[in-house]
Amino acid sequence: MKYSEYKKLLKDHTLRITDCRINVLExxxxxxxxxxxxxxxxxxxxxxxxxxxxxxxxFIEKGLLHRIPSDDGYASxxxxxxxxxxxxxxxxxxxxxxxxxxxxxxxPAYHVPxxxxxxxxxxxxxxxxSGVCKICRKSFNGE
Amino acid sequence: MKYSEYKKLLKDHTLRITDCRINVLExxxxxxxxxxxxxxxxxxxxxxxxxxxxxxxxFIEKGLLHRIPSDDGYASxxxxxxxxxxxxxxxxxxxxxxxxxxxxxxxPAYHVPxxxxxxxxxxxxxxxxSGVCKICRKSFNGE
DNA sequence: GAATTAATGCAACCAAATTGCATCATGACT
DNA sequence: AGTCATGATGCAATTTGGTTGCATTAATTC
Numbered sequence: 001m002k003y004s005e006y007k008k009l010l011k012d013h014t015l016r017i018t019d020c021r022i023n024v025l026e027x028x029x030x031x032x033x034x035x036x037x038x039x040x041x042x043x044x045x046x047x048x049x050x051x052x053x054x055x056x057x058x059f060i061e062k063g064l065l066h067r068i069p070s071d072d073g074y075a076s077x078x079x080x081x082x083x084x085x086x087x088x089x090x091x092x093x094x095x096x097x098x099x100x101x102x103x104x105x106x107x108p109a110y111h112v113p114x115x116x117x118x119x120x121x122x123x124x125x126x127x128x129x130s131g132v133c134k135i136c137r138k139s140f141n142g143e
Numbered sequence: 144m145k146y147s148e149y150k151k152l153l154k155d156h157t158l159r160i161t162d163c164r165i166n167v168l169e170x171x172x173x174x175x176x177x178x179x180x181x182x183x184x185x186x187x188x189x190x191x192x193x194x195x196x197x198x199x200x201x202f203i204e205k206g207l208l209h210r211i212p213s214d215d216g217y218a219s220x221x222x223x224x225x226x227x228x229x230x231x232x233x234x235x236x237x238x239x240x241x242x243x244x245x246x247x248x249x250x251p252a253y254h255v256p257x258x259x260x261x262x263x264x265x266x267x268x269x270x271x272x273s274g275v276c277k278i279c280r281k282s283f284n285g286e
Numbered sequence: 287g288a289a290t291t292a293a294t295g296c297a298a299c300c301a302a303a304t305t306g307c308a309t310c311a312t313g314a315c316t
Numbered sequence: 317a318g319t320c321a322t323g324a325t326g327c328a329a330t331t332t333g334g335t336t337g338c339a340t341t342a343a344t345t346c
Contacts, residue, residue: 016312018324037302048326053303055324069214071269094258099266113256115237115272123242123274126214127255132264159343161293180333191295196334198293 001029013062020047024055033103034076068095078106098133144172156205163190167198176246177219221249241276
């Protein structure tokens with residue numbers, strides 16, 4: 001993706017264009033898996049931690065990123081490819097966590113099956129599947 | 144549940160019988176929803192934080208409790224009604240988070256639908272549904 | 287009931303995340 | 317382009333959640 005496209009993306013989500021934000025966006029768009037705060041901090045060490053925290057939360061608020069809960073407590077962040085806005089997030093894709101490489105992926109191709117819970121009002125569903133990802137399985141079999 | 148039953152429960156999971164552990168168990172068995180660490184700390188303030196943390200982790204290790212991840216980062220803990228042991232946990236029930244009262248419930252009656260992910264090896268699945276729980280819906284409609 | 291082993295409480299510690307505030311940059315407007 | 321209001325950034329300080337070490341106390345085994 002080009003610089004001007006990142007700029008547009010920010011503009012479209014009513015966010016000011018800054019170096020830090022462009023760099024964070026770039027990082028997300030050039031990675032197949034979700035990123036933890038630590039990932040970002042390591043990759044973009046010239047920005048203050050506080051700034052990165054605030055960048056993440058503004059991105060979540062404006063519908064650019066979504067938070068992916070994890071069983072170990074460390075959240076990751078994934079790009080919103082759907083039409084998320086400031087109004088709210090609308091995700092129904094599956095999240096996969098690989099126990100070998102530790103990466104968390106969004107699987108936009110796989111939708112969370114709707115669960116019927118009589119008596120309850122269901123607003124959101126979040127499915128986290130864990131196991132071994134494609135890449136790690138291949139490198140196992142390859143040797 | 145009676146005191147002697149809690150004792151048996153601890154014994155069966157190779158845990159020593161202590162006041163703190165009995166009280167924690169009691170708390171879980173007398174609540175319909177999952178409990179966060181904060182919940183426990185408030186309810187059992189005569190025990191040290193450290194002791195409660197260690198109680199929780201020993202219970203998880205021995206298969207009495209399971210950790211329920213949440214999107215907001217605050218984990219909750221729920222009773223294992225299934226046959227979990229030190230060897231491992233075996234849960235496939237749905238977790239529900241109410242956005243009104245904030246409580247997280249285990250729904251043992253509802254199982255997580257198996258997702259097929261070609262190329263991946265699936266070990267575990269975790270489904271968190273959020274919305275409005277039965278009780279909160281009723282109190283809405285009641286007025 | 288004595289010995290062994292584990293649980294508890296306290297203090298200190300550590301890491302993750304947040305807040306306040308001064309400074310600097312962005313975008314709107316002339 | 318230049319000015320101004322507003323928002324973003326970086327630093328220091330603080331808060332929060334959780335852990336570790338260790339001495340004391342309690343539970344289990346014989």
